[in-house]
Amino acid sequence: xxxxxxxxxxxxxxxxxxxxxxxxxxxxxxxxxxxxxxxxxxxxxxxxxxxxxxxxxxxxxxxxxxxxxxxxxxxxxxxxxxxxxxxxxxxxxxxxxxxxxxxxxxxxxxxxxxxxxxxxxxxxxxxxxxxxxxxxxxxxxxxxxxxxxxxxxxxxxxxxxxxxxxxxxxxxxxxxxxxxxxxxxxxxxxxxxxxxxxxxxxxxxxxxxxxxxxxxxxxxxxxxxxxxxxxxxxxxxxxxxxxxxxxxxxxxxxxxxxxxxxxxxxxxxxx
Numbered sequence: 001x002x003x004x005x006x007x008x009x010x011x012x013x014x015x016x017x018x019x020x021x022x023x024x025x026x027x028x029x030x031x032x033x034x035x036x037x038x039x040x041x042x043x044x045x046x047x048x049x050x051x052x053x054x055x056x057x058x059x060x061x062x063x064x065x066x067x068x069x070x071x072x073x074x075x076x077x078x079x080x081x082x083x084x085x086x087x088x089x090x091x092x093x094x095x096x097x098x099x100x101x102x103x104x105x106x107x108x109x110x111x112x113x114x115x116x117x118x119x120x121x122x123x124x125x126x127x128x129x130x131x132x133x134x135x136x137x138x139x140x141x142x143x144x145x146x147x148x149x150x151x152x153x154x155x156x157x158x159x160x161x162x163x164x165x166x167x168x169x170x171x172x173x174x175x176x177x178x179x180x181x182x183x184x185x186x187x188x189x190x191x192x193x194x195x196x197x198x199x200x201x202x203x204x205x206x207x208x209x210x211x212x213x214x215x216x217x218x219x220x221x222x223x224x225x226x227x228x229x230x231x232x233x234x235x236x237x238x239x240x241x242x243x244x245x246x247x248x249x250x251x252x253x254x255x256x257x258x259x260x261x262x263x264x265x266x267x268x269x270x271x
Contacts, residue, residue, distance in 0.1 A: 002243040004034035004260045004269070006083070006107060007156065007198060007230020012063040013040040014055040016234035024070055026236040027078060034079045034260055035239075036107050038156075038230070039063055042087030043095040046117055056087065056113075060103060081262060083107035086152060088145040089114050100151045107228075107261035109196065110152030112160060115141040120161035131165050132176070139180045146187050153261050154194035154228050157210035158184070163201045170207070174214025181211075185219045194226025194259060194266070195219055197250060199242040200233070209242075213249060220254040226266055228259050247271050 005027065010020035020037065027035045042056035064082060071080045082103075086096055088110045100108060115138045118125045126134045138161040146155070157163075158181075162172050174181060188195065198210040209216075219227075229246055233239045250258065251271055259266040 002229050002240070002247050002258065002271070003032050004036070004229070005032055005231050005233070005240050005243075006034075006036040006038070006228040006260060007085070007109065007196060007200075007232045008035055008037050008239065009039060009232070009234045010037060012058060012066075013234065015040070018235045020066055021070060022236055023233070023239065024074055024078065024080065026239050028074065030240050032078060032240060034081065036081035036083040036260070037063075037067060038083040038085040038107065038109050040085050040087070041099065042113055043092035043099075044089060045087065045114060046119065048122065058084065060084070064103070081106040083109065085109045085111050085156060087111055087113045088149055088152070089141070090144060090148055093149050096149060097151060104263070106263055108152040108264070109154055109156040110145070110149070111156040112138065112142050112145060115161070120164045125161070126165060131167070135161055135165065135172075135177065136180065139177055139184065143180065143184050143187065146184060146191070146193075150191055150193070152193065153264060153266070154196045154226065155188060156196050156230075157198040157200065157232065158195055158215065159211045163204050163206060163210070168204070168206050169201070169212065172212065174212050174218060181215055182218065182222070185215070185222055185224065189219075189222055189224050192226075194228060195224065196228045196230050197246055199229070199231050199246055200238070202242050203238055209246065209249065213253065216249065216253045225257070226259050227255060228261065
């Protein structure tokens with residue numbers, strides 16, 4: 001049983017309105033022993049019709065204050081960890097570097113929500129070109145991010161863009177993008193960075209997790225061992241979603257352990 005959910009958002013993230021304490025209480029009810037909140041912080045996120053320029057900038061001090069209170073309140077029931085999901089893009093590298101050094105995070109997920117000024121969440125990212133061309137641009141931007149920035153622990157939802165592509169993952173395979181995905185995975189391993197198994201795509205209608213099973217297998221084949229598990233839940237209903245299936249998928253891919261980061265150091269737990 002996987003008892004740690006290491007990718008969670010509360011009302012401190014712009015795309016959630018669920019109070020953190022409600023998330024914690026649900027985690028306790030589900031039998032989790034660890035929850036790591038990873039609220040969004042995206043510098044230079046593009047303005048859109050439903051988000052202002054600073055919508056995805058985290059009030060980290062307020063977040064940490066509330067988290068500290070909940071850690072103390074529920075210390076005998078669950079371990080709560082201080083994480084952040086850091087939006088990576090070349091234009092924000094300097095800001096991210098300063099920000100990360102300003103707080104003593106337990107865990108940092110590096111994520112790509114923006115690719116060359118566009119978020120694949122919006123249909124405009126895919127319009128006017130093939131799905132393959134759009135996904136290749138997205139993966140190439142991840143490779144650029146990993147080359148330029150290293151102060152994170154795992155790369156989150158590595159094929160996030162697939163969640164919003166036409167047809168989602170119906171026609172998507174690791175093999176179709178093997179060349180670029182292998183470069184990304186090899187560089188992450190070389191830099192001693194991990195990846196996460198993110199179960200969040202299932203609630204959006206995907207058949208597979210992030211990243212797809214082919215990429216998980218390849219990461220293991222290349223020698224990757226650092227893998228965290230997160231539901232990417234933004235509400236209480238999705239906390240620890242599909243974790244039983246996630247454990248089986250990881251075992252099938254060759255993994256025997258998953259990781260939980262505390263004070264930026266991974267501890268390994270048997271699947």
